Amino acid sequence: MSSQSGITSRTIETRAAPINVLTGGTGPDLLFLHAAGGITAENPFLKALAGKYRVFAPQLPGYGDSGDSDNVRDMLDVTLHSFDVLEALDLDKPILVGHSLGGMIAAEMAALRPREVEKLCLIAAAGLWLDDYPVPDIFTLLPREFPAYMFHDADAGAKMMATGGNMNDPAFLIPFLVTNARQLGMAGKFLFPIPERGLKERIHRIRAKTVLVWGDSDRIFPAPYAQAFKALIPGAQLVAIPDAGHQVVLEKTDAVLAAIGRLG
Amino acid sequence: MKFTWFNLMPWPHLPDDFREKNRSVWVDIDQALFDPVKCHEVYNDYLDLLEYADQLGYDGVGINEHHQNGYGLMPSPNIMAASLARRTSNAAVVVLGNSIALYNPPIRVAEEFAMLDIMTGGRFVAGFPVGTSMDTNYCYGTIPGLTREKYAEAHELIIRAWTEKKPFAFNGRYTKLRHVNLWPNVLQTPHPPIHIPGGGSVETYDFCLDNTYSYSYLSFSGYLRAKALMEGYWNRVGQRNSDQSPYRAGFAQTVFVAETDEEAERLYSEHAFYFYNRCLHVYPGFADAPGYRTIKTIQSGNLNQYMRPNYPTLTWKDLVDGGYIIAGSPETVRQRFEELIKGLHVGNIFLLLHVGNMPKDKCMYSTKLFAEKVMPHLRNMWPEHATDNRFWCKPIARRATPAPVGHAEMVAAQ
Numbered sequence: 315m316s317s318q319s320g321i322t323s324r325t326i327e328t329r330a331a332p333i334n335v336l337t338g339g340t341g342p343d344l345l346f347l348h349a350a351g352g353i354t355a356e357n358p359f360l361k362a363l364a365g366k367y368r369v370f371a372p373q374l375p376g377y378g379d380s381g382d383s384d385n386v387r388d389m390l391d392v393t394l395h396s397f398d399v400l401e402a403l404d405l406d407k408p409i410l411v412g413h414s415l416g417g418m419i420a421a422e423m424a425a426l427r428p429r430e431v432e433k434l435c436l437i438a439a440a441g442l443w444l445d446d447y448p449v450p451d452i453f454t455l456l457p458r459e460f461p462a463y464m465f466h467d468a469d470a471g472a473k474m475m476a477t478g479g480n481m482n483d484p485a486f487l488i489p490f491l492v493t494n495a496r497q498l499g500m501a502g503k504f505l506f507p508i509p510e511r512g513l514k515e516r517i518h519r520i521r522a523k524t525v526l527v528w529g530d531s532d533r534i535f536p537a538p539y540a541q542a543f544k545a546l547i548p549g550a551q552l553v554a555i556p557d558a559g560h561q562v563v564l565e566k567t568d569a570v571l572a573a574i575g576r577l578g
Numbered sequence: 579m580k581f582t583w584f585n586l587m588p589w590p591h592l593p594d595d596f597r598e599k600n601r602s603v604w605v606d607i608d609q610a611l612f613d614p615v616k617c618h619e620v621y622n623d624y625l626d627l628l629e630y631a632d633q634l635g636y637d638g639v640g641i642n643e644h645h646q647n648g649y650g651l652m653p654s655p656n657i658m659a660a661s662l663a664r665r666t667s668n669a670a671v672v673v674l675g676n677s678i679a680l681y682n683p684p685i686r687v688a689e690e691f692a693m694l695d696i697m698t699g700g701r702f703v704a705g706f707p708v709g710t711s712m713d714t715n716y717c718y719g720t721i722p723g724l725t726r727e728k729y730a731e732a733h734e735l736i737i738r739a740w741t742e743k744k745p746f747a748f749n750g751r752y753t754k755l756r757h758v759n760l761w762p763n764v765l766q767t768p769h770p771p772i773h774i775p776g777g778g779s780v781e782t783y784d785f786c787l788d789n790t791y792s793y794s795y796l797s798f799s800g801y802l803r804a805k806a807l808m809e810g811y812w813n814r815v816g817q818r819n820s821d822q823s824p825y826r827a828g829f830a831q832t833v834f835v836a837e838t839d840e841e842a843e844r845l846y847s848e849h850a851f852y853f854y855n856r857c858l859h860v861y862p863g864f865a866d867a868p869g870y871r872t873i874k875t876i877q878s879g880n881l882n883q884y885m886r887p888n889y890p891t892l893t894w895k896d897l898v899d900g901g902y903i904i905a906g907s908p909e910t911v912r913q914r915f916e917e918l919i920k921g922l923h924v925g926n927i928f929l930l931l932h933v934g935n936m937p938k939d940k941c942m943y944s945t946k947l948f949a950e951k952v953m954p955h956l957r958n959m960w961p962e963h964a965t966d967n968r969f970w971c972k973p974i975a976r977r978a979t980p981a982p983v984g985h986a987e988m989v990a991a992q
Binding site for chain 2 (some may be wrong): 382384387451453454455456459484488491492494495496497498499500502503506507508
């Protein structure tokens with residue numbers, strides 16, 4: 315399947331489920347792991363990545379056109395599943411980039427098999443918990459509340475996130491809720507009720523060259539989380555981006571691309 | 579018919595501006611609104627009312643489990659049940675129930691229910707709810723997408739612990755026990771009857787039919803709105819070629835009885851409004867964690883969490899005409915209940931005769947009228963199913979009478 319963006323999709327078989335992989339571009343191989351909100355072929359950040367890399371963006375089980383999976387229950391399951399995806403795509407040490415939940419999975423992959431992940435970029439990554447900076451409970455947020463948490467510029471963000479549907483119309487609401495239940499039902503296995511699954515006990519194993527990318531006004535994982543990752547990953551560089559929130563990939567796409575470029 | 583006098587045990591001291599000043603009665607309700615000294619009175623009043631219902635001849639006294647809220651003050655209904663075991667004589671103690679996915683290990687539920695079964699001499703009915711999303715996910719931290727799997731495993735463990743009369747090993751995903759051997763174990767054979775509170779989960783229909791459990795629909799939107807959901811259940815019963823015993827189903831109904839319809843409105847309307855406007859004021863973000871409800875259930879279109887009425891705009895007349903509540907003279911209430919019982923085809927009724935901030939005296943008045951002037955006329959609605967005892971408890975004939983040592987002498991001395 316091809317879209318106007320130049321991003322195509324293909325299905326690969328994994329033990330967990332048939333996985334839909336969005337792919338496009340030429341250049342060094344790059345595996346992008348999406349955030350809890352999921353990813354589509356129209357995602358501007360994905361398109362930008364495809365301008366510089368041969369990018370692969372697998373949709374997690376339960377997301378988009380990937381199948382559902384009852385046997386992905388915890389962090390180890392999803393981490394090994396992500397290696398299964400790499401295997402099925404026959405990729406050898408691609409640049410590994412993850413955003414938010416995807417960053418949490420990418421960090422686990424790099425910690426679990428440190429010799430197989432050499433270039434790592436964690437963007438506004440989940441996976442740590444700081445008592446002094448409790449992460450907002452995203453599972454309680456109503457659709458209208460999301461933009462203020464996700465974007466530096468909430469109004470502009472609201473336009474980007476607009477569903478265009480009427481929540482009082484069952485014809486719109488039911489598919490919306492099904493998508494929400496599939497996606498966040500899966501994400502909840504790693505993020506609910508506290509988005510921390512022991513990464514801090516394993517993160518020291520990471521050997522990859524690591525770039526951390528963070529929006530200065532991230533209201534999900536505020537700046538101290540970036541500092542915490544930096545302190546725990548040997549030699550990690552932090553690229554802090556002004557006027558950007560948790561969706562730094564959409565708000566400052568070029569700056570994120572430049573940061574990934576530091577991995578060479 | 580089986581009539582259970584049910585008490586949610588609401589907090590009756592929520593302020594008039596509760597709705598305006600607080601986002602939710604559940605999960606993150608303001609600690610400053612709680613007063614343990616007042617709660618001491620509240621608990622004792624509520625237990626008095628449950629004991630009164632036993633004296634008036636209700637078939638059951640019912641309680642349930644909720645957490646961190648002003649809607650129902652029973653994190654542990656088993657503690658209330660233990661008190662009722664000693665202070666009631668005839669009514670079944672109906673614990674509807676324990677949210678079995680929340681106990682670690684869930685064998686705890688098997689043990690405590692076995693104790694209650696024995697203490698009551700088999701006057702015990704068990705319930706296994708999944709629990710609301712507020713309780714199960716937001717208060718107790720269970721991962722929404724794993725809640726049902728965890729529930730199913732807990733259920734299997736509890737039933738095996740009750741029915742396999744020798745030690746066994748249980749290698750579950752969530753619970754691993756090398757030696758399961760309940761001691762004490764249940765009195766009723768093979769175990770206490772089980773009622774499953776459901777809110778329209780399609781899978782729950784089959785679960786009840788597979789196991790001969792009674793399906794209870796505990797809604798607050800009344801019998802008129804329950805019709806579609808209960809028809810779904812009975813259709814499923816038909817598809818499975820199961821018998822159509824009305825005791826396969828239960829329904830909760832808010833009810834107020836007075837001498838006349840006018841008196842009912844005058845006495846009780848403020849308490850109905852308190853319940854609908856304050857006790858049900860749940861922040862929508864807590865109502866339904868993504869993954870808690872199954873895809874099939876969402877697709878079935880049972881979206882009442884999202885499309886529920888705007889309660890604050892409802893008048894007494896709206897509540898009565900819409901069937902949210904059944905209220906009025908004994909004759910009015912009797913007629914409405916006949917419609918409910920026949921319309922939903924139910925044999926178990928959970929009566930919400932205490933509502934919101936209703937004071938004890940009014941509640942006793944309504945409770946007595948129902949027991950004396952309504953219930954007798956509804957007793958024999960299902961004569962053809964009168965012998966179906968699969969869904970109700972089977973007490974032993976010779977039950978001990980509580981007789982505190984020295985109590986008579988103490989009373990005499992005073």
